[in-house]
Amino acid sequence: MTSPESEKPELDCREVLEEVYLYIDDECSEVRRSVIRAHLDECSPCLAEYGIEQEVRTIVHRCCSKEQAPQEVKERLRRKLSAIEQVGEVFTEVAERER
Incomplete structure (x- = not known):
């Protein structure tokens, strides 16, 4: 069973x-x-x-x-990914403070 x-x-x-x-x-x-x-x-x-x-x-x-993606596209993606990572870190810090 x-x-x-x-x-x-x-x-x-x-x-x-x-x-x-x-x-x-x-x-x-x-x-x-x-x-x-x-x-x-x-x-x-x-x-x-x-x-x-x-x-x-x-x-x-x-x-x-x-x-191959053009270098300009690669750099733009890196900047956006970095910004997303930073926002995620801020949300994590805020969530930890609220606990």
């Missing part, structure tokens, strides 16, 4: 296809990956769609992996 905590949630096809990019990019939890993998193993239409998505990713990577 399995406990509710150990049961894996079932996903419908719509949910799987919405999350296939997270799965392909390895950007979801191991539990979520195993749930999606189990669905793909059992659902031919979703597996075919996943195959198409994976192929598109491979082609894009092959065609664009040598592309």
Whole structure:
């Protein structure tokens, strides 16, 4: 007998296809990956769609992996990421003071 905590949630096809990019990019939890993998193993239409998505990713990577962003774009991104990090630190400090 399995406990509710150990049961894996079932996903419908719509949910799987919405999350296939997270799965392909390895950007979801191991539990979520195993749930999606189990669905793909059992659902031919979703597996075919996943195959198409994976192929598109491979082609894009092959065609664009040598592309370099202009230095101006890199610097702008660095500045924005730094600003986001600073704002996050301020929010963390405020939250810690309020405890």
